């Protein structure tokens with residue numbers, strides 16, 4: 001029987017735990033945790049993600065200090081806002097919603113965020129801490145994958161894991177986290193030869209590419225754990241209706257996988273839960289020491 005790894009249910013459980021921690025913090029320190037999400041321009045997907053994050057913040061009692069800038073905002077203006085938020089004691093977490101318009105340098109902006117408020121875990125210092133297995137804020141999507149797999153007691157030690165995708169946001173930190181959990185890890189990417197053979201060896205297969213239907217049944221070892229990070233908007237040409245799908249051909253792969261994450265309801269909600277958790281962690285460390 002295939003196990004469905006229910007990210008939505010676990011995210012709700014984590015949010016309930018966070019409400020308790022936020023309530024305790026509020027009575028101890030007299031203020032709630034604060035998160036500032038910076039959004040530039042009007043990309044509808046980004047706007048939906050930001051709305052989601054702010055709604056989740058409200059649910060657990062995190063105050064939002066988000067700002068929305070027009071697409072023509074300058075690098076200098078954004079840098080100044082980040083510096084202001086770094087110095088604002090009510091703000092425990094800062095994140096810049098990606099992607100940014102092409103005239104802006106997102107990496108340079110990440111360098112400006114105080115590493116202790118870097119709740120997206122993308123500052124080079126936090127990336128370095130991950131590389132060294134040191135404590136630090138971890139990037140939300142791969143952290144969400146690990147948390148979900150741990151919740152279902154998926155074994156990692158000595159297992160062969162394949163991460164497909166090598167972005168700074170997902171693929172690379174994902175591979176490092178699996179390595180830290182003692183899996184034997186490979187990374188595939190757009191230039192990889194014979195993805196099918198590599199994928200068929202994997203006990204744990206993580207796809208973070210952004211191509212619907214990339215992972216077919218022929219690429220999955222029977223009983224493997226399949227994690228679908230991809231989010232793709234697919235429009236039905238007959239009805240004109242759009243729906244979200246992952247990278248995995250779910251209908252064909254689910255019957256032979258040992259465990260699988262759905263899209264939606266898998267890694268998406270876990271990513272938001274990890275963002276909230278990072279914000280509360282940063283709050284507790286900043287105020288509680």
Ligand code: NAD
Nearest residue numbers: 141165166167170189190208209210229230231267268271
């Ligand atoms: P990205 O475009 O930065 O990286 C995609 C990676 O896929 C690249 O490393 C590229 O080398 C690799 N790739 C491209 N074509 C390939 C192929 N045919 N075979 C193997 N590898 C190939 O994207 P990203 O930011 O890492 O995001 C990846 C996907 O995950 C997207 O669909 C994105 O929307 C989704 N995502 C989901 C969440 C979530 O919360 N669930 C969070 C972040 C990203």
